[in-house]
Amino acid sequence: MRIPILIGVIVAIGFLVLNSVFTVDERQKAMVLQFGQVRDIREQPGLAFKLPFIQNVVYYDSRIQGLDTNALEVTPLDDRRLIVDAFARWRISDVAQFRRAVGAGGMQAASQRLEAILNANVREALGAVRSEAVLSADRVGLMNRIRDKAIEEARDLGIEIIDVRLKRADLPEQNLKATFDRMQAERQREAADERARGQEAAQRLRAQADRTALETVSEADRDAQVIRGEADAERNRVLAESYGVDPEFFAFLRSMDAYKAAMTGANSTLLIEPDSAFFSYLHSPHQRRLQDVMSPAAAPAPSADPAAPAPAE
Known part of the structure; x- marks a missing residue:
């Protein structure tokens, strides 16, 4: 009779021990409840104890959670509608506050509450700017504004929001x-x-x-006109000096220039008397000497001496 009783006592003690001991994983936070009231919170991993039967343990994930919101239609200041998707990264910071805020709904209820907070802040932030700001580099500032507002509101839920980002900001089709x-x-x-x-x-x-x-x-x-004038003056000076040195040579040069100008191209027909002075340098030297001799200015004056011999016939 003693052996069965002893076995029963051992089993009962083991059962009590099993209901008094619980394990906390490093990825979890544990809350000990007694009749719905929070009695203890365990955040460090390891073994912990509770009162059997009258206390129970609720576990919450202590890792960073992700939340992807549904597509949201917002209207900026310029009335150009946008379809916006956002996501957030969060984790439980205060287990007791989290339990009071979401109750028995747990992580699912917390996600719904967070999505409502994010949607409200996205509408408020994007509704205060023009659509160009959402589609430009100003988008980073808008995301930071949404994150800061969400952090303040999420504290009442015992939640720490780490980051908020806009995944998509497109126009409706x-x-x-x-x-x-x-x-x-x-x-x-x-x-x-x-x-x-x-x-x-x-x-x-x-x-x-x-x-x-x-x-x-x-x-x-x-400058060219000045140079030409100076050159013409120099030429005239040289010609004047040349005329003073040798008038015959100067007259010859002037005649050659006249011949060149008068007999250029088709202008080669002249109606001038043969004994004109224009052709004086075209005659042979013998003709010029003969003309000089036959000219009245070159004939010798008649002698008054009757004894002088008569000119030859």
């Missing part, structure tokens, strides 16, 4: 074509403005270049 057409028109207007400014600058440069070229050519013509 029915608005894409109109938006793309408007963007194309804006880019074409900007391109036309750039081309107009470029043409204006080009005309300015051309006008400046034409003015510079005209001034340069004018100065060159002026």
